[in-house]
Amino acid sequence: LPAPSETFHARKSKILSALSVPEEEYTDFSPKGSVDVGIRDLIDEINTREGLVTTSSCAGRVSVYLEGPSKATATTTPTTVTSTTEEDGSENVRSSSAGGKGGGEWLFVSHDPISSLPSQQGQRGGYESLFGLQPSQVEQEEEEGEEQEGRMIHFKFEPMILHILTASHSHAQRVIQAGMEAGFRETGALSLLSRHDNNDNDHNPIVAVRSMGLSFESLIGIEDYHRVRKAVVSSGYLNRVVGNSEKLFKENEKRIARFRDALRTVFEEGTKKKEGWEDAEARRER
Secondary structure, three states, X not given: OOOOOHHHHHHHHHHHHHHOOOOOOOOOOOOOOOOOHHHHHHHHHHHOOOOEEEEEEXXXXXXXXXXXXXXXXXXXXXXXXXXXXXOOOHHHHHHHHHHOOOOOEEXXXXXXXXXXXXXXXXXXXXXXXXXOOEOOOHHHHHHHHHHHOOEEEEEEEEOOEEEEEEOOHHHHHHHHHHHHHHOOOOXXXXXXXXXXXXXXXXXXXXXXXXXHHHOEEEEEXXXXXXXXXEEOOOHHHHHHHHHHHHHHHHHHHHHHHHHHHHHHHHHHHHHHHHOOOOOHHHHHHO
């Protein structure tokens, strides 16, 4: 791998200085306002590796989101970034996370499974209250028909996403390989080499490690014209939606662990080969 440039070292130092403060003192511009504990060790491990540094991260989250008053859709939810340390765009992160595009609003956000929250210990159900919704009156709502139109309320699970600044295209390729092998199928470089730039070492691609296939979303409520927020699904359905998010949290944790292992493998592979290490294909041929 090429040695990181002075430009990369300068950017990495600036980013790490923001992350080096005690965890209880660190704040950012996300709805949560701090680094996710679930991937703090992973972030630290990535940032100790030469040629890599994380610029933003989210361990995964579940949220309930109210659309904006305009013709909003599920795509108006805020950027899934929980820890932003990049030197540019911080104020934009604040504005998008607080209200989202189109004037939407967070009703509930958790980076942990809902069943693990202190308020939910020993309980099952009652999620309408947790999300700030009135219970559904299904038969009455079906009779009212068009009067039920209003701003939509979505329940959404989003898996881990990492943005990693890399020292070169070669470093970026290894991160992408690790992400793909771990199940983060939409992993890719957000910035590529210019067709006129032949110096790989002067370019610092950012890689997004992500998996849209693990995302889950369901419409669960509305805010009517009287600004009353209520569920449009039964309590049983809401229980199943939350239950599905619990399963997705577990799968997300597995993929995070696989990514950590895969990252170690792709960056230590060269060292192992120098020491006489054989890959599986070489062993089979022997």
